[in-house]
Amino acid sequence: MTMRNDGTLDRRVVVAELMRDPGDLLVVTGLGAATYDVGAAGDRPTNFYLWGAMGGAAMIGLGIALAQPTKRVLVVTGDGEQLMGMGALATTAAAGAKNLSIAVLDNARFGETGSQLSHTGLGADLAAVAAACGWQNVATARDMDEVAALRLRLRTESLFAVLSISAEEKIRHLPPRDGAYLADRFRRALGVVEA
């Protein structure tokens, strides 16, 4: 079996770069380490963290993007979370929201459950899957120069990006996990509480 090269990038450094000067970016995070990484980069009302609902991050991002066509939406998730919602790659591509981007932090592992190899460590290429599902713009990053270039593209294009990160585990940073609080503050920040 062909093993994929392991990434070397520090996930916290990668996410800190993606989230640098976020402006009014609307962010959805997949459960597990992606939620911790985005929280560690700085909590903000328009970060919507998932602590469950595995496989749902991209579709939540799509719902926000369709509802808020003038705002930019970024989904930050892990390879395992995206693998569970692989059909959403076809659904998001078919929906064609120009203001939605997805960044997959790919450590080729299920980090939250003991670092078992995931399918991306066993040959699956999520960027290729996204392209085959109809995503027009896909990219991968293996060094920080590439990550820095993708930061802007993720905010201007509809881009599906895979960021190849190290499997090193980080100290958990725990952002708020009360879903009703997270949803309410997100809607208040957008000014849509009465919608």
Added chain:
Amino acid sequence: MQNPTWQESVYAALKAANVTMIGYVPDAGHAHLIKAAHADPDVQAVVLTTEEEGIALAAGAWLGGKRCAILMQSSGVGNCINMLSLPLNCRIPFLTLVTMRGEWGEFNPWQVPMGAATQPVLTAAGVHVRRADRPDEVAEMVGASAALAFDSQIPVAVLFSQRLIGAKVFVK
């Protein structure tokens, strides 16, 4: 002018409830709603690969200030269970219209287990369930259920019984 069909009245009830996004998995029983949603410039129609995507889509729509309803068949309800933790935990409304299979003149035995389990499974997962059996009650039930879902911010399913929609006829 002809009276509207019950399917047309259901679509009107969704519009009256300010539903502007409809996610769906293809289904013959929902064919009118799907067609009407695609033909409506004020509604975003989103085709899904599986029903649980719709729960996440609807949650995102709500976060963005829009109301979304999800159309599915009873067989798809089983695909949704864990994702229902999303609207429940986040106090996000969820409205789904479910066409029933496996209960009234069903030809296909593969539809029967999930058809029989649909209502108890939804209830166990925390969804409020209403069931429409007659054409003259459907639209009102959808309207009241939309109010319950979006104003009280809870998940609500309206089951369209197989007797209402008509058993699928298989011919060789």
